[in-house]
Amino acid sequence: MNWSAISSIYVFELARFFRTIAQSLVSPVLSTSLYFVVFGAAIGSRIEEVDGVSYGAFIVPGLIMLTVMTQSISNASFGIYFPKFIGTIYELLSAPINFLEIVMGYVGAAATKALFIGIIILITSFFFVEIQIAHPVAMVLFLVLTCVSFALFGFIIGIWAGSFEQLQLVPLLIVTPLVFLGGSFYSISMLPPVWQTISMFNPVVYLISGFRWAFFGLSDVPVATSLFAIAGFTALCLGAVWWIFKTGWRIRQ
Amino acid sequence: MPPILSIKDLRKAYDGGFEALKGVSLDINEGEIIALLGPNGAGKTTLISTICGITRPTSGSVTVAGHDILTDYRQARSLIGLVPQDIALEPFERVINTVRFSRGLFGKGRKDTVVEDILRRLSLWDKRDNQIRELSGGMKRRVLIAKALAHEPRVLFLDEPTAGVDVELRKDMWDIVDQLRADGVTTILTTHYIEEAEAIADRVGVISGGEILLVEDKDSLMARMGKKQLDVQLTAQLDEVPESLAAYDVSLGDDGWTLVYSYDTRAERTGITKLLSDVSAAGLQLRDVVTRQSSLEDIFVSLVQKDREGTS
Ligand SMILES: Nc1ncnc2c1ncn2[C@@H]1O[C@H](COP(=O)(O)OP(=O)(O)O)[C@@H](O)[C@H]1O
Ligand SMILES: [Mg+2]
Numbered sequence: 355m356n357w358s359a360i361s362s363i364y365v366f367e368l369a370r371f372f373r374t375i376a377q378s379l380v381s382p383v384l385s386t387s388l389y390f391v392v393f394g395a396a397i398g399s400r401i402e403e404v405d406g407v408s409y410g411a412f413i414v415p416g417l418i419m420l421t422v423m424t425q426s427i428s429n430a431s432f433g434i435y436f437p438k439f440i441g442t443i444y445e446l447l448s449a450p451i452n453f454l455e456i457v458m459g460y461v462g463a464a465a466t467k468a469l470f471i472g473i474i475i476l477i478t479s480f481f482f483v484e485i486q487i488a489h490p491v492a493m494v495l496f497l498v499l500t501c502v503s504f505a506l507f508g509f510i511i512g513i514w515a516g517s518f519e520q521l522q523l524v525p526l527l528i529v530t531p532l533v534f535l536g537g538s539f540y541s542i543s544m545l546p547p548v549w550q551t552i553s554m555f556n557p558v559v560y561l562i563s564g565f566r567w568a569f570f571g572l573s574d575v576p577v578a579t580s581l582f583a584i585a586g587f588t589a590l591c592l593g594a595v596w597w598i599f600k601t602g603w604r605i606r607q
Numbered sequence: 608m609p610p611i612l613s614i615k616d617l618r619k620a621y622d623g624g625f626e627a628l629k630g631v632s633l634d635i636n637e638g639e640i641i642a643l644l645g646p647n648g649a650g651k652t653t654l655i656s657t658i659c660g661i662t663r664p665t666s667g668s669v670t671v672a673g674h675d676i677l678t679d680y681r682q683a684r685s686l687i688g689l690v691p692q693d694i695a696l697e698p699f700e701r702v703i704n705t706v707r708f709s710r711g712l713f714g715k716g717r718k719d720t721v722v723e724d725i726l727r728r729l730s731l732w733d734k735r736d737n738q739i740r741e742l743s744g745g746m747k748r749r750v751l752i753a754k755a756l757a758h759e760p761r762v763l764f765l766d767e768p769t770a771g772v773d774v775e776l777r778k779d780m781w782d783i784v785d786q787l788r789a790d791g792v793t794t795i796l797t798t799h800y801i802e803e804a805e806a807i808a809d810r811v812g813v814i815s816g817g818e819i820l821l822v823e824d825k826d827s828l829m830a831r832m833g834k835k836q837l838d839v840q841l842t843a844q845l846d847e848v849p850e851s852l853a854a855y856d857v858s859l860g861d862d863g864w865t866l867v868y869s870y871d872t873r874a875e876r877t878g879i880t881k882l883l884s885d886v887s888a889a890g891l892q893l894r895d896v897v898t899r900q901s902s903l904e905d906i907f908v909s910l911v912q913k914d915r916e917g918t919s
Contacts, residue, residue, distance in 0.1 A: 356681070356714045358711045358712075358714050358715065358716060359711060359712045359713070359714055361711065362707075362708050362710075362711030362712050363712070366700075366704070366708050369700075369704070370699075373699065440695055440696075440697070440698075441691070441693060441695030442695045442696065442697060444659075444661055444689065444691050444695060445689075445709065445712065445754070446712070447659075447660055447661045448659040448660045448661055448684060448687070448689050449684060449712045449713055450680065450681040450682070450683075450684040450685040450713060450714055451712065451714075602663060606660075606661065606662060606663060607621060607622060607662045607663065
């Protein structure tokens with residue numbers, strides 16, 4: 355293991371993040387606050403409670419997940435797309451490192467940033483609603499796993515993308531709908547039966563459900579299923595990344 | 608001493624089937640400076656990219672100090688530094704940080720004295736805290752070199768280091784290569800400027816159409832082509848070479864309007880001064896004096912032409 359290379363990439367990427375820390379934080383914190391105002395205050399005043407939890411508190415795990423997923427993807431996809439775009443990837447390809455080390459550096463940094471923002475949002479939400487966390491360890495585990503697996507997914511998108519438009523395409527067309535329909539703002543049990551069944555094909559449902567369980571002890575699907583789903587998603591992404599580096603797809607002719 | 612870089616029958620076909628390297632073999636000795644001379648599209652960058660791990664070889668093998676670039680890529684790559692043809696740098700990063708990054712990426716622990724030394728030698732020390740985007744083109748190229756040297760490689764590839772830079776910068780670059788020579792860093796540079804190969808290389812390889820056409824010591828190459836011609840243009844036409852100049856290797860040209868003198872640039876004395884004084888002693892008046900040299904360029908052009916005729 356070339357630990358020196360991993361930490362170099364990691365530190366370099368995080369430095370980019372902290373250079374623009376204000377922008378990096380303002381946007382997610384602002385949009386989360388807006389969600390609280392719109393969903394929590396406006397709609398929440400009519401919905402009151404979901405399974406005994408105030409609606410404002412109920413949407414907190416979903417909001418964090420929403421942000422963390424989109425942040426992980428955009429951080430990681432941009433992180434590897436940028437060197438491709440400006441040409442500095444030559445240095446990565448010529449360095450004495452293997453794919454695992456590149457991934458650990460880039461994905462690790464992207465996941466760290468997303469985690470950081472997720473925690474900021476959690477702290478922000480304490481200003482709006484009262485929440486207790488029933489299973490803190492599980493909460494952290496779900497959060498970290500989500501950051502890592504979505505950062506892996508973003509990494510793949512970044513390697514695949516041939517333009518900035520494509521870089522936005524997958525998050526916009528696939529991830530955002532899945533996340534919005536994944537139960538961020540509602541419980542799956544609130545849906546008509548047909549839509550409940552359809553929702554079960556949405557992997558994000560399992561993640562949000564598990565994460566929400568860690569907060570309130572209630573979930574749409576069994577926690578074990580959630581853990582299994584996220585582990586499977588991580589493994590799938592890892593496999594894809596391994597294949598990418600083995601074949602040199604889109605990076606090494 | 609075994610060669611530090613050994614390339615054996617290296618082939619590279621790009622996706623789509625175009626064969627950019629058609630069996631390149633080349634041994635490079637430790638400490639030497641070799642210039643790969645070739646026109647655009649010859650395969651110079653492809654050769655470097657394949658050795659450095661940016662593209663994959665289709666067949667053939669390359670070893671660096673005995674380490675295979677595929678099976679033993681960690682050892683092989685940690686011995687190599689690469690300065691790419693096109694400037695590629697993170698615009699908002701600071702100079703010293705990108706150089707430290709490169710060192711770490713190649714598995715070397717942080718060592719500020721080494722980084723400082725490299726930056727000083729490349730006249731970048733004063734700019735170390737500047738963002739890359741604030742630097743001029745020439746300075747950016749220096750940053751690329753600093754990054755390539757950051758992990759103290761034994762072999763350095765410079766891909767067209769002086770393409771598109773002004774004369775002054777080119778001289779600077781040559782000085783940098785001279786420093787590398789003094790440090791014993793084996794340097795492989797590509798260029799399509801013949802003067803450049805002449806000025807800094809120990810050996811010259813001519814590459815065209817994905818093949819190495821010739822590799823020769825620059826000195827012996829130059830000796831072969833070290834002949835120079837002096838054309839002494841006269842104000843009056845001559846029928847024959849004057850008696851008093853018979854001792855010189857002189858002939859008439861341009862219908863007798865010019866005396867053509869051949870000499871060896873590498874000889875102790877060229878005989879020009881004496882010839883010219885004898886010319887005026889013979890009562891001839893000079894209109895103009897021109898020297899011409901058969902250069903690397905001539906050989907190069909004829910080699911590349913022969914190669915094209917051979918393949919077409
Ligand atoms: N990525 C690529 N895909 C297909 N062909 C390529 C690629 N890169 C270079 N080539 C072709 O390979 C040949 C050699 O290119 P290159 O190695 O860049 O030459 P040089 O550096 O000597 O100018 C050229 O004909 C070029 O068009
Ligand atoms: Mg080139």
